[in-house]
Amino acid sequence: MPANLPPQYFEVEKKYRESKNLHEKLGYLQDLLAIIPKHKGTEKLQADLKTKISKLKESISKQKKSGGTGGAWYQVEKQGAGQVVLVGLANSGRSTLLNTLTNAHVEVALYPFTTNLPQIGMMEYEDIKIQIVDTPPMYEEAPAWLFGLYRNGDMVVLVLDAQSDMEKDFETVIGMLEERNIHTKHIESGDVKKTIILLNKSDEGRSVATDEFIAKHEGKFQIVLASPKTGAGIDELKKQIFIALGVIRVYTKKIGHPIERKDPVVMGAGATVMDAAEHIHKDFRKNLRFARLWNDSNYSGQRVEKGHVLADGDLLEFHV
Ligand SMILES: Nc1nc2c(ncn2[C@@H]2O[C@H](COP(=O)(O)OP(=O)(O)OP(=O)(O)O)[C@@H](O)[C@H]2O)c(=O)[nH]1
Ligand SMILES: [Mg+2]
Structure with missing residues (x-):
């Protein structure tokens, strides 16, 4: 059976071959695995990619042990009933949300780029615990490991500041994810990340833009309005996270x-x-x-x- 690989596959494969950085190469291999159509004709190719990924992971860990210069790489080991990664632009309120959902006490500040490493907390939901991962803000030149955190999570909560231009921020975030083959919507091939959109800081009033955003995206995404500052909508968010984890x-x-x-x-x-x-x-x-x-x-x-x-x-x- 022919593999019928999409053109995008060859573009990413070229980047993979040209890259000299092991972490970057690993990211491209993971992208290739996500892009590849899943059918009988690609089984061998899928298996080859998986072997390459595990060999590359081995080389990276050896390089780290020997003090080599692979560049810092952060990942979060899963704990509890599922791992939820908070994704968003600077100042969208992810760290405040982590503190509200869990017993974490991470730094929150008026200025952007307060968080520069992943931060973890455990959220209690009825009788189970769900892991929440706060992340540094997303931007065009963000390190590859940040996207690795999203890929590794069981689902993501896309945090948008309801007081800024939600539609624009949404397009920016989705665009950066798509570029790295992290898909939040259903497409023909590749894996789709379970996603909840959180319209955050809703304590400051519900704008026309919020209603417009909801009208445009509901049905495609689960959308929750909440304010980690006042606690409004937080129980609903917890419930929707549990449902989305499945x-x-x-x-x-x-x-x-x-x-x-x-x-x-x-x-x-x-x-x-x-x-x-x-x-x-x-x-x-x-x-x-x-x-x-x-x-x-x-x-x-x-x-x-x-x-x-x-x-x-x-x-x-x-x-x-
Ligand atoms: N009104 C209001 N402000 C909030 C809320 N949550 C966070 N903020 C404010 O938004 C600002 C940024 O909050 P953070 O939690 O640090 O946001 P962040 O997304 O983690 O920011 P970076 O890590 O710098 O990207 C702070 O001034 C918070 O006080 C909220 O629910 N309501
Ligand atoms: Mg933060």
């Missing part, structure tokens, strides 16, 4: 024990009884016979089979 919480209990929903296992949407069982204990893979299920809708201890697809809040009792 994870489910599954609880378990032992036979004969009462129903109690605590310490959930966090799983991806579409997870089955068997997936949850394996998560709890490897032996369940061969020994599990069935499970009993409790939830708020139709189940109060009925038997379900291994392939049954789970929903958020389901409680299981495994039978081996």
Whole structure:
């Protein structure tokens, strides 16, 4: 089957070949993997790219250990139920938002470029914790690792200052992301980043421009209005983040024990009884016979089979 690669692929490949910087090369390889159409005809090429990416990562880490000059590179190890990266232009209010969503105390200031390294906090959402990553502001010459942070996240919150020209800022941010093959909308090929648009600093009044922005983009994006300063809209933002992450919480209990929903296992949407069982204990893979299920809708201890697809809040009792 022919690979049918888009012209953009060859443009990025040329940049990859010409670049002398390992971090930059890594960014281009990741772009190539995002651009490549995902079908049988490109499987070998995809595998080659993945091998090149892992070899390059190895070289970078060796270079770092030997004190080489690879340039600084920052990445954030994932923790909790998901990693949410705050993306935005200078002064859009990302750090204030991080402090409001989590127990972090990062620097907030009137002037732009206050944040120059990633900052992390854990946000509590009901009984789980979600990782929030505040980032330095985005600009045309921003270092490649900043875009690496966005790529690595499970989703992004695009923070726009509702007191400035939201439409212009939105176009600027989306343009810079698209240039690096980070797509926030559905396109033919490549991966699409889950995105929430936050119209921030909404305490200063809702303008006509805000209404126009919402009218133009709702339906394509989830849009939330909030003010980290007053707390307005923050609960809604937390809820929308949880929904966008698309994870489910599954609880378990032992036979004969009462129903109690605590310490959930966090799983991806579409997870089955068997997936949850394996998560709890490897032996369940061969020994599990069935499970009993409790939830708020139709189940109060009925038997379900291994392939049954789970929903958020389901409680299981495994039978081996
Ligand atoms: N009115 C209002 N001002 C806010 C709000 N959130 C942040 N600000 C102000 O906006 C300015 C920038 O806030 P930061 O949180 O530092 O913004 P940032 O996006 O992290 O800025 P950089 O890291 O410099 O890019 C500060 O003067 C904040 O007090 C808000 O909800 N309402
Ligand atoms: Mg900041």
